[in-house]
Amino acid sequence: MNDFFDPSSTSLKVCGVTQPHDAHQLIEESIPALGVNFWPKSKRFIPPHQAAKFLKPIKNKILRVGVFVNADPNQVLDLLENDTIDVAQFHGDESPAYCAPFADANHPFIRALGVKDATSLTNLLDYRATAILLDAHAPGVYGGTGEAFDWNLAKKVIQQHPTLPILLAGGITAENAAQATASVHPAALDLASGSESSPGIKDFNKIRAIQDAIHSAQ
Template sequence: MHHFFHPSTTSLKVCGVTLESDAHQLVAEGITALGVNFWPKSKRYLPPVDAAKFLPALKEKILRVGVFVNAPTQEVLSLLKEDIIDVAQFHGDETPEYCAPFAENGHPFIRAIGVKNADSLTNIHDYQASAILLDAHAPGVYGGTGDTFDWNLARTFISKNPTLPVLLAGGITAENAAEATTLVHPAALDLASGSESTPGIKDFDKIRAIQAAISTAQ
């Protein structure tokens, strides 16, 4: 498994990349993972045909994560098999049954969970996910809202599941990244709105500040 998923240190994933230049800059800044959003209703949507123009060249330079919301299985598999992405992230209403073929065929995937309360975190292991992403509960929007949730729920979940890589998302900014790292100790912080000037356009001053905050907190 890629070192991004190692629970002992907190990495950084910058999600919602839409520009080739931003993707290359993330590599130059030493960011561990990037996410591209393949959900057509997202304000950070990147059509797969556009992603295919620049993501293959970034193989092994940065972990390439494709974000999907209730996508046809075949669409996800083709992007994995064509080596456009390394990891799928399921951010919709995908069931354990939906996820099963990916787990059975050795395709790494992240299952995102919108955390409303402690009950949101039951039966997580049914998904057989490579990693779990905990995000603010956002019905119908599926993340990227800039809202946070009660991080104590995440901290408790991680302490009960020490070997499961857990990513923390939802309103992470330079102001709270150090606290998130210290309190929760996630395998990674996941940024979307906290890393951009406008949706899909990255702000590298913000990203550098968050990187520095994570480093200081470890």
Template sequence: MTQFERFFDPSTVSLKICGVTRLADAEQLVALGVDALGVNFWPKSKRYLAPEKAAWLGFLRGKILRVGVFVNENSDTALRLVQDGLLDVVQLHGDESPADAKPFRDAGVPFIKAIGIKTRDDLALATDYGAAGLLLDAHAPGVYGGTGETFDWDVARSFREQNPGLPVLLAGGIVPENAALAAQSVSPAALDIASGAEISPGIKDFQKVTALLTAIRF
């Protein structure tokens, strides 16, 4: 099984640490056995990394799944970073429509679509994207992730049960203290955590990361 397949395999819960901004932190995630990291290329993010400063991602190729997070952006930058060997997966974390995802489908580039959940109706178009996986997060208009807020996990569990062939990633307010409950309640393919694994925005707390890994390996 490839790194990509393991991450999206619903039979186990993987861990993605998002908002990584430094190579040293990324290398520590690799050493701990974290499955994936996310790098935020949205300029308004507290964890923003400019694409021209992302060359260090190349050193991690084959060591950890590298996910680039983009918000309502033209597909050209994301596709270029994949073609340059800096990213393995693209994450569309804005208000993108299924039509906006077409360039990635056409290029054969795997992508995750993030959807902010307020009610079950927010999932109406979820299966239309052709995504490798869906990231279900707390509904936070204009914030686009990293809020530290949870949502009703029953919605995520119900959607996963109704769509067993579509990997579900769970985000929003997950910390070491509730990670095991999140994993057991929803049985997602992965937990996606930013603020719950930090000292400050973009700077990772490896005691928390270790605790998260322990929590999901039940």
């Protein structure tokens, strides 16, 4: 599953992809992972059947992450098992009990948590997730706001759980990507609004600048 989850270096995931040509361009730019948002209330929503048309042909060329918010587990399992996505990302209020069948079946998944304060980060291991994504606290919106949180909290989590891949999201831009990489050392930066010209439309000048910033800071 490429080196995306390797906690010893910082990778990049570009989330909120809605256009087939953007997905192919991410591959051309050697971006390790993309995210597709299957939450109907998202500004970057794309129906699974529509996304499958460009996700299936790019299997093994880029890590394909499907983003879900409190979805029917059977929908998620279907997309994992029919090779539409490689990894599920749970970005809602999913409990450890919700996540348990995915862990039991060895389906890779990311559990995203909105960080309000240190109490948001207790019991991380209960989810048995492949990786934990830390994002800004955004009740009812579930990410994609472009707002950052206190990265010192993320640093503390990484120090406490050095072998658990921690992804950093929330307000990542070309201007702060190097700082985020050098100061936090996450397994990956995850960005949506910081990578686009408008919701769901990618800006590759921004993406290249962020990729360059990550490389320069390692």
